[in-house]
Amino acid sequence: MSAFNSFSQWLKRKLKTEKRAKILIVGLDSAGKTTLTKYMNTGEYQADTSPTIGQNIDSINFEGWDITTIDVAGQQQFRFLWEVHYPGCAAAVFVIDAADIERLPEARDILRTHVFNNPHLEEVPTLILANKQDLPDAIQAPLLIQLLNLHLELKDRTFSVFDCSALNGKGVHEAFTWLVNQLEMSKNGGTSF
Numbered sequence: 723m724s725a726f727n728s729f730s731q732w733l734k735r736k737l738k739t740e741k742r743a744k745i746l747i748v749g750l751d752s753a754g755k756t757t758l759t760k761y762m763n764t765g766e767y768q769a770d771t772s773p774t775i776g777q778n779i780d781s782i783n784f785e786g787w788d789i790t791t792i793d794v795a796g797q798q799q800f801r802f803l804w805e806v807h808y809p810g811c812a813a814a815v816f817v818i819d820a821a822d823i824e825r826l827p828e829a830r831d832i833l834r835t836h837v838f839n840n841p842h843l844e845e846v847p848t849l850i851l852a853n854k855q856d857l858p859d860a861i862q863a864p865l866l867i868q869l870l871n872l873h874l875e876l877k878d879r880t881f882s883v884f885d886c887s888a889l890n891g892k893g894v895h896e897a898f899t900w901l902v903n904q905l906e907m908s909k910n911g912g913t914s915f
């Protein structure tokens with residue numbers, strides 16, 4: 723065996739045992755993707771976010787996992803850019819502004835097109851976040867599941883819906899704990915990302 727082949731086999735084994743994953747954070751503009759990512763990074767609410775143009779790539783250490791987050795721009799004119807990030811993702815996070823009832827149909831359509839019907843994301847767990855729970859009109863996970871028809875649309879998929887707030891951090895830790903548990907299970911099941 724050549725030195726290159728042994729090196730590439732060593733690298734493959736190493737990558738498989740390391741807890742590294744790339745996750746994609748998608749959702750409509752203003753849902754709170756960047757605020758949430760920053761909260762995960764710093765443990766604090768950062769009020770100074772501006773709409774993302776392109777994407778923000780960051781690194782988070784969570785529960786022993788080294789997670790690369792790709793927080794994309796949600797505005798319609800930038801959504802075509804999401805596509806380049808789908809291959810190789812270990813999980814998808816779909817952030818919804820749960821206090822913006824008027825945009826729920828739009829969120830449902832985007833979730834369907836870019837996540838449910840996306841062949842690249844078929845095998846990966848999907849974390850759906852009902853964000854902005856600190857606002858009085860925010861709807862909670864059980865109602866959101868009904869309104870978005872998730873129980874039917876996602877019956878063959880690994881997904882969960884969590885209430886959270888990127889402003890006060892409530893629910894964020896629990897949601898990401900679910901996500902890394904899924905990554906852990908995929909790893910033990912031998913899936914390589």
Ligand SMILES: Nc1nc2c(ncn2[C@@H]2O[C@H](COP(=O)(O)OP(=O)(O)OP(=O)(O)O)[C@@H](O)[C@H]2O)c(=O)[nH]1
Nearest residue numbers: 751752753754755756757773774796854887888889
């Ligand atoms: N009240 C409240 N406001 C939030 C929360 N999360 C985000 N926001 C606010 O919502 C606005 C949009 O947040 P962003 O994080 O920029 O939204 P985004 O999804 O990254 O938007 P794009 O980059 O345009 O796709 C900002 O004013 C945030 O401060 C939350 O949990 N509660």
Ligand SMILES: [Mg+2]
Nearest residue numbers: 755756773774
């Ligand atoms: Mg953003």
